[in-house]
Amino acid sequence: MLSYRHAFHAGNHADVLKHFVLIELLRYFNRKEKPWWYVDTHAGAGCYALDSEQAGKNAEFASGIGRLWQRDDLPDAMRPYLDALAQFNPHGRLTFYPGSPALAMTQLREQDRMRLFELHPADVALLGQTFARDVQRVQVRKADGFSALRGLLPPPSRRVVVLIDPPYEVKEDYRRVVDTLADAIKRFPAGTYAVWYPLLARTEARQLPARLAGLGAENWLDVRLAVKKPPRDGFGMFGSGLYVVNPPWVLPQTLEAVMPWLADVLGEDGEGGFDLEHHIE
Secondary structure (H helix, E strand, O other), rough: OOOOOOHHOOHHHHHHHHHHHHHHHHHHOOOOOOEEEEEOOOOOOOOOEEOHHHHHOOHHHHHHHHHHOOOOOHHHHHHHHHHHHHOOOOOOOOOOOOHHHHHOOOOOOOOOEEEEEEEOHHHHHHHHHHHHHOOOEEEEOOOOOOHHHHOOOOOOOOEEEEOOOOOOOOOOHHHHHHHHHHHHHHHHHOOOEEEEEEEEOOOHHHHHHHHHHHOOOOOEEEEEOOOOOOOOOOOOOEEEEEEOOOOOOHHHHHHHHHHHHHHHHHOOOOOEEEEEEEEEO
């Protein structure tokens, strides 16, 4: 299906969690001079104008990044993420929200590479325009990211962060996420893989974290942020999570410091909460 457009949801609570963790992953990789690859299986349009008709329809950013922007009580660990956002909003007004590829670009060094996949024809065209001036380091392809990932593993650099972030509009996405991660771990066990998933009442969503854990990765982390109680009618996303294979050993400590604050700031009517599980040897 090609009906999903992330512009309607840019900067919401799910983006805050996902992108904060993404910045932390790439910053950790930058501790070494060795090059890394960043692969985004569902890259979207790259960057989003928050004053556009799409972003303004539900204004989801207002209850997401809008609650963090220019706060004076940010935990220190949140500052690199907000500093990256500030690069797209140099005048201090929150006008643009960078998607995962644009945020990853803020951490990209000369020796690093990005491989971005998107199927939606309008979004992939925008994505290509965003990175048209850096074709040496960034390649954009109109392709199914689930399938395309197989051809990139293992990467030449032997260091990779992969974000698997489908819209989950169809039930098949849940199956393909599990199959794709299982295949990726088999092809390149040392890779770092981050799978974003929604918190929903539907059966497929509730079962997904356990299915990911069932793949048997030796080192993993699962963090979930809920911003409200599950709706009584069973409809609507009430939070999201990230399942990370081969996370940095410092990530649990960072999340333990940040997540209580984030749940409090993004929670609605005092209903914010989080869960954090991990096993890192």
